[in-house]
Amino acid sequence: MKRRPSWFKTYHLESRQIGRSLAVVLPLLLAYEIAVALLAPQIRNSAEMAVANFVRRMPGDLVVTLRYTLLGVLAVGTVWWFRSDRPRASAARPSLILSEALLLAVLLGPALESLVGRIGLSATSVDQLPQNPVWLPYLMSVGAGLWEEIVFRLGLLGGLYVLFKRLFRLPDLSAVGLGILISALAFAFYHHVGESGEAFSLSRFAFRGFAGTILGVLFAWRGLAIVVYMHVFYDVLCDLRAALL
Numbered sequence: 001m002k003r004r005p006s007w008f009k010t011y012h013l014e015s016r017q018i019g020r021s022l023a024v025v026l027p028l029l030l031a032y033e034i035a036v037a038l039l040a041p042q043i044r045n046s047a048e049m050a051v052a053n054f055v056r057r058m059p060g061d062l063v064v065t066l067r068y069t070l071l072g073v074l075a076v077g078t079v080w081w082f083r084s085d086r087p088r089a090s091a092a093r094p095s096l097i098l099s100e101a102l103l104l105a106v107l108l109g110p111a112l113e114s115l116v117g118r119i120g121l122s123a124t125s126v127d128q129l130p131q132n133p134v135w136l137p138y139l140m141s142v143g144a145g146l147w148e149e150i151v152f153r154l155g156l157l158g159g160l161y162v163l164f165k166r167l168f169r170l171p172d173l174s175a176v177g178l179g180i181l182i183s184a185l186a187f188a189f190y191h192h193v194g195e196s197g198e199a200f201s202l203s204r205f206a207f208r209g210f211a212g213t214i215l216g217v218l219f220a221w222r223g224l225a226i227v228v229y230m231h232v233f234y235d236v237l238c239d240l241r242a243a244l245l
Helices: 007-015 018-039 046-056 060-084 094-116 136-167 172-190 202-222 224-244
Strands: none
Touching: 007 018, 007 094, 018 094, 018 136, 018 224, 094 202, 094 224, 136 172, 136 202, 136 224, 172 202, 202 224
């Protein structure tokens, strides 16, 4: 008789599925985009702006086509996921995924804080100046958690894994390890480029690379939703502490 998997194993497998991850992340992304449209902040996350600048270079008709294509794909994917996976995905409820992400942020926060310092994981540290609205640091933190994980973990790390696995025929562990290493170095480097980048120092670059490695391992081990919300919660906790000090 085949033994039924434990609840923990079922939750672990289901919570890292890309369909469930997108179902949990997309509401936050939608809420963030609505907030940005309504509040029109003067500062935006660098990873987000890199994607936006890339889109702006496309012809207008192509952008509209891609937007509707993406909406169609998401709609079809959502319907397919609800029809096929939802009945057996009850273990990975959004509340449990958010609770795990918050727990990881609290547990890993002190380790990252001791290395990275009081600047969070975002590219831009928003000072609490009189001219800056109170909500700006928190909005920036949500944008960082969303867009940095979408760009560096889902896009870059995921793309590198497929490249190494399909093109170079590397074993799973080698493909994942190389993807984590390269995406972590890119994550560290990006914090030092552009108008909002920090002044380069070897220690800061190494610290960012360490943070990127942890986030990459979490992405590979626990999936997109966990790493996005863990990043958001960690940065928001840093913002709250800065506001209280």
